[in-house]
Amino acid sequence: MADPPLEEAIRLEAVYKAFVPRGRSARPLLALEGVSFAARPGEFISLVGPSGCGKSTVLNLLAGLTRPSAGRVTHHGRPVSGVNTEVGYITQDDNLLPWRSMARNVEYGLELRRVPKAERRRRVREFIDLVGLTGFEDHYPHELSGGMRKRAGIVRTLAYDSDVVLMDEPFGPLDAQTRVILQDELLKLWDLRRPTVLFVTHDLVEAIALSDRIITFTCRPGRVKREYEVRLPRPRDVFHVHDLPRFRELYDALWDDIRMEIAAT
Amino acid sequence: MSGRVIEEQAAAHARRRRTRRALVWAGRIGVATGAVIAWELASGPLVRPFFVSSPTAVAQRLAEWFGSADFWFHARFTLTSTALGFLAGALLGVLLAWPLALRRVAYRIVEPYFLIAYSVPAVALGPVFILWFGIGLAPKVVLAAYFVFFVVFVNTVEGIRQVPQGLIDVTRVMGGDRWATMRSVLLPGALPYVLAAFRVTLPAAMIGAVVGEFIASNRGIGYLTRAAAGRYQTAGVIAGTIVLAAIVLLLSLSLRPLSRVLRWRPEVRLRGEDAL
Numbered sequence: 298m299a300d301p302p303l304e305e306a307i308r309l310e311a312v313y314k315a316f317v318p319r320g321r322s323a324r325p326l327l328a329l330e331g332v333s334f335a336a337r338p339g340e341f342i343s344l345v346g347p348s349g350c351g352k353s354t355v356l357n358l359l360a361g362l363t364r365p366s367a368g369r370v371t372h373h374g375r376p377v378s379g380v381n382t383e384v385g386y387i388t389q390d391d392n393l394l395p396w397r398s399m400a401r402n403v404e405y406g407l408e409l410r411r412v413p414k415a416e417r418r419r420r421v422r423e424f425i426d427l428v429g430l431t432g433f434e435d436h437y438p439h440e441l442s443g444g445m446r447k448r449a450g451i452v453r454t455l456a457y458d459s460d461v462v463l464m465d466e467p468f469g470p471l472d473a474q475t476r477v478i479l480q481d482e483l484l485k486l487w488d489l490r491r492p493t494v495l496f497v498t499h500d501l502v503e504a505i506a507l508s509d510r511i512i513t514f515t516c517r518p519g520r521v522k523r524e525y526e527v528r529l530p531r532p533r534d535v536f537h538v539h540d541l542p543r544f545r546e547l548y549d550a551l552w553d554d555i556r557m558e559i560a561a562t
Numbered sequence: 563m564s565g566r567v568i569e570e571q572a573a574a575h576a577r578r579r580r581t582r583r584a585l586v587w588a589g590r591i592g593v594a595t596g597a598v599i600a601w602e603l604a605s606g607p608l609v610r611p612f613f614v615s616s617p618t619a620v621a622q623r624l625a626e627w628f629g630s631a632d633f634w635f636h637a638r639f640t641l642t643s644t645a646l647g648f649l650a651g652a653l654l655g656v657l658l659a660w661p662l663a664l665r666r667v668a669y670r671i672v673e674p675y676f677l678i679a680y681s682v683p684a685v686a687l688g689p690v691f692i693l694w695f696g697i698g699l700a701p702k703v704v705l706a707a708y709f710v711f712f713v714v715f716v717n718t719v720e721g722i723r724q725v726p727q728g729l730i731d732v733t734r735v736m737g738g739d740r741w742a743t744m745r746s747v748l749l750p751g752a753l754p755y756v757l758a759a760f761r762v763t764l765p766a767a768m769i770g771a772v773v774g775e776f777i778a779s780n781r782g783i784g785y786l787t788r789a790a791a792g793r794y795q796t797a798g799v800i801a802g803t804i805v806l807a808a809i810v811l812l813l814s815l816s817l818r819p820l821s822r823v824l825r826w827r828p829e830v831r832l833r834g835e836d837a838l
């Protein structure tokens with residue numbers, strides 16, 4: 298089966314998603330309303346938008362953990378049906394297994410994908426080293442700091458190569474310094490293989506520093522509001538992007554967008 | 563400096579562990595000694611020994627028992643029926659919980675029947691039990707298993723259901739199939755609940771076995787105790803209960819290694835981690 302080379306890694310076409318919450322009095326709720334966008338292979342896209350606008354829902358749809366109420370979600374041109382094991386998903390919660398040590402958590406994805414043991418060990422060591430977690434291999438997740446847990450969660454997914462990586466506020470609860478350091482690490486990791494990345498964040502600086510394109514969402518029900526091409530050269534220096542004129546320009550435009558939506562909630 | 567702090571912290575930690583252990587054992591022995599002394603003193607001057615016997619009388623009876631082959635035969639019988647009943651009930655409870663825990667419809671269909679089955683007053687069914695299972699080991703094992711099964715079943719179901727959805731989701735997305743999800747997520751996630759159920763049902767298994775001996779038997783510690791009660795030999799009754807308790811302790815000791823798999827769990831403390 299010779300597929301023609303595809304222009305897009307993923308695509309959402311007029312996607313609607315309604316939730317029926319539990320509880321008697323709860324009314325169905327429209328989370329996404331006609332969301333359409335696509336990502337080129339190797340593209341780094343950030344999704345920004347007010348809390349509750351359906352960003353995590355978009356990622357869940359792509360991971361096949363939930364189905365669209367209407368519209369199409371495709372991955373390499375094929376509709377996503379059932380859990381999509383071809384994407385890597387770094388969820389909003391770190392979702393490390395509390396009964397596995399850090400190293401065994403990093404190994405988990407490789408293990409589930411039946412990577413031979415020796416190869417597994419080698420890659421685990423390499424990735425742990427890459428994000429500076431060496432020495433904490435035998436610690437359980439509750440014995441790690443918040444930033445360490447985040448790192449472990451990220452390399453757990455990056456340790457096996459998937460051509461699409463979904464990341465939901467991976468640096469959400471971290472302090473400003475750790476964030477920038479992890480952003481830098483992430484860009485380096487990304488550069489190794491250049492997977493397509495869909496990155497959810499509330500941090501506009503982060504979105505600009507990392508992405509090729511930024512998609513803003515309206516408040517609930519979430520729709521695509523605007524798309525921005527970042528057009529900053531790579532490799533990026535996340536510690537100094539703020540100094541570039543293009544950065545200010547984008548930042549102001551994005552902030553205007555978001556402010557309006559937050560005011561509307 | 564840092565090296566010293568680390569060493570001191572480690573030493574303090576080890577010290578705390580030793581102190582905690584010592585305290586636990588001193589406390590346990592203290593409680594037992596206190597109770598025995600109070601009992602010895604009360605027996606006679608305060609209460610007629612006919613009602614409460616006395617530690618010396620009970621010790622005498624125990625010494626007699628330990629010296630007789632007859633007693634060991636009875637003890638082995640009760641130990642066997644308790645252990646077999648516990649194993650059967652626990653195994654059945656765990657195994658049946660798996661297919662049902664995450665199948666809501668099936669679970670809701672069978673749930674009321676489980677409740678009905680659990681409310682059967684087993685003791686009242688004595689004669690029928692003899693009809694079904696005879697008077698040998700079988701009815702005791704069945705009764706012991708009966709007292710264990712439901713608790714283990716309900717707890718395992720609850721344990722499986724409280725596993726965070728996110729852990730299951732990431733496992734599936736990373737390529738885990740049903741079996742991998744079960745083994746790597748549901749099983750370890752439910753384990754604390756399952757083990758807690760094991761701990762509380764072990765004594766229940768023994769009670770089941772003894773009830774079985776009460777209904778119809780010519781063997782077992784329950785039978786011995788009942789015979790003593792029939793003759794108003796208080797010392798024998800108390801000695802019997804002590805032996806039964808020893809059996810439960812012995813069996814629960816054999817469960818201890820299981821709890822080592824829960825090492826990963828942080829210890830919850832109301833006060834700081836420096837507290838004992």
Ligand SMILES: Nc1ncnc2c1ncn2[C@@H]1O[C@H](COP(=O)(O)OP(=O)(O)OP(=O)(O)O)[C@@H](O)[C@H]1O
Nearest residue numbers: 316317318328347348349350351352353354355517
């Ligand atoms: N499983 C669910 N059942 C019911 N409602 C849900 C479910 N998942 C999401 N929702 C609702 O859908 C809406 C969008 O949720 P989502 O988690 O996608 O928001 P988000 O943009 O990721 O927000 P945040 O930035 O706070 O993480 C919310 O109103 C939420 O309550």
Ligand SMILES: [Mg+2]
Nearest residue numbers: 352353389465
């Ligand atoms: Mg979210």
